[in-house]
Amino acid sequence: MKHYESLAGGSGRSVYYRARRLRAAEVFSSELAVARLDGRPVQIENLSMSGIALIDGDANADWSERAGDSVPVEITLGGETAFSSPGLICRVEEAARGQLVGIRFVDDFLDMAALIRRHEQLLLKFDLDRPADVELEAVPGAYRTLCADVIHLLRRQKALLARFRVRANGHAPIPPEDMEDAYRACEAGLLRDWKTLWQRGEDIVGAFAHDSVQVRAIKRFTEQVLTPEFMDGPIWQRSFEKPLGYPGDFKIMRMVYAWAREGKDPYGQLLHRLGLEVAECIATRMVLVQQSIAETIRRRAKAGEVARIASLGCGPAKEVQNILQASRLDGAAAFTLIDQEEEALAHAYEEAMPNLARLGGQASVNCLHLSFRQLLSGRAVAEALGPQDMIYAVGLVDYFRERQAQRLIAGLYGHVEPGGLLMIGNMADSALSNYWPMEFIADWNVIYRSREEMQRLAADCAGAEVTVRPDRTGRVWMLQLRRPDAA
Numbered sequence: 001m002k003h004y005e006s007l008a009g010g011s012g013r014s015v016y017y018r019a020r021r022l023r024a025a026e027v028f029s030s031e032l033a034v035a036r037l038d039g040r041p042v043q044i045e046n047l048s049m050s051g052i053a054l055i056d057g058d059a060n061a062d063w064s065e066r067a068g069d070s071v072p073v074e075i076t077l078g079g080e081t082a083f084s085s086p087g088l089i090c091r092v093e094e095a096a097r098g099q100l101v102g103i104r105f106v107d108d109f110l111d112m113a114a115l116i117r118r119h120e121q122l123l124l125k126f127d128l129d130r131p132a133d134v135e136l137e138a139v140p141g142a143y144r145t146l147c148a149d150v151i152h153l154l155r156r157q158k159a160l161l162a163r164f165r166v167r168a169n170g171h172a173p174i175p176p177e178d179m180e181d182a183y184r185a186c187e188a189g190l191l192r193d194w195k196t197l198w199q200r201g202e203d204i205v206g207a208f209a210h211d212s213v214q215v216r217a218i219k220r221f222t223e224q225v226l227t228p229e230f231m232d233g234p235i236w237q238r239s240f241e242k243p244l245g246y247p248g249d250f251k252i253m254r255m256v257y258a259w260a261r262e263g264k265d266p267y268g269q270l271l272h273r274l275g276l277e278v279a280e281c282i283a284t285r286m287v288l289v290q291q292s293i294a295e296t297i298r299r300r301a302k303a304g305e306v307a308r309i310a311s312l313g314c315g316p317a318k319e320v321q322n323i324l325q326a327s328r329l330d331g332a333a334a335f336t337l338i339d340q341e342e343e344a345l346a347h348a349y350e351e352a353m354p355n356l357a358r359l360g361g362q363a364s365v366n367c368l369h370l371s372f373r374q375l376l377s378g379r380a381v382a383e384a385l386g387p388q389d390m391i392y393a394v395g396l397v398d399y400f401r402e403r404q405a406q407r408l409i410a411g412l413y414g415h416v417e418p419g420g421l422l423m424i425g426n427m428a429d430s431a432l433s434n435y436w437p438m439e440f441i442a443d444w445n446v447i448y449r450s451r452e453e454m455q456r457l458a459a460d461c462a463g464a465e466v467t468v469r470p471d472r473t474g475r476v477w478m479l480q481l482r483r484p485d486a487a
């Protein structure tokens, strides 16, 4: 129990109370809600009593010069005006789906409870008035068949396992090794057939990827029909529910790296295994980073120097843990791990500690609880990072549109020493990409890039030696920028 005198308030910016902010999906589970900013259609990102964050997905939209302007904000529900007030633009940022505009209401407030209630009333009426097959019309027949085939495959494996458990149980309990053999056989069959269905999913949704109305309809259908079936698999459930409020948190990364049998029963474990199959490229890209870290340490050791290595959006920093676990290091290394998630940093630090102690000062780990924005905008922070022999960000740029990714990469490249390396990982738009399972089943949105688009991310890094290579699965690109040695 804590004593009154030791209870602390906030610190820094957190001393200022901010009204509770809800993500749009928590408030509006449908597309009945439509927002307009200065008359332009925009998407709602999140909202609170005192403000709203809106995304303008029009590639030509540019709100960056409008900070401080008062603009009309309108929310309609099924065509009925539910809120209308001027608001002050207080921030403009690049986000994966467009430009994010933060608005503060000055003379009015959003009555969230009333808004939610009205939305639910209208939604019920809307859903009841509309025959179910109207929704289905927008979903291609081939896709509906695919979903039936996926469910058939999953339930077939489930039934096979259940039948084995019952039938093989003659007069004595089934020996664990028999159950294990049966599980493994089901797993192998499932993985084989899943690959075919995954490819079919990619082929069907790939054809509609640029039609946002069609994508929304297919997503809605998938979330009603397929997603619930996958929720027994822990990696699918966490990916879909996003308990920390954003996709791809460090606990999901840990699931991939652990590659363990997780799930409350054999069926859940099979589903988890399918999720790992999809997420395999997270592990393979990590190995590429680990190899480059080892190479950087050896390179600097030859010059008798400590290798300075920084990871932005480090998550659990598994590649660093793997390097530190080796019985000996080929040189000395100082790691800087940066993430906006304090829990991720705590995990990474605590994992590293025993090995740092064993290595007796040959390696160090410094954690910075920062967003990339703070890192690139604050001079003091930039100085704290200092020049680096290797910087990498994997699983971060995938969330940024091209312009913002280019700025981030140029900012990071500015911290790379001559001879040093900047490594950027991004999901690839390959023939069998993660697009269908991640975007449609798990509602995990990232930007899938072509090799040419990866190359373009280095546009603002004059003089860099740029290479783009795929990971072993072909589902991730690694963009590498080497700063030439000083002449």
Ligand SMILES: C[S@@+](CC[C@H](N)C(=O)[O-])C[C@H]1O[C@@H](n2cnc3c(N)ncnc32)[C@H](O)[C@@H]1O
Residues within 6 Å of the ligand: 247, 248, 249, 250, 253, 286, 312, 313, 314, 315, 316, 317, 318, 338, 339, 340, 341, 344, 370, 371, 372, 373, 393, 394, 395, 396
């Ligand atoms: C998909 S995970 C990748 C983690 C790690 N690089 C890996 O591959 O295992 C993305 C990480 O980026 C972090 N992140 C997201 N937005 C960030 C931001 N604005 N600034 C810093 N880190 C961020 C998340 O907290 C998360 O740990």
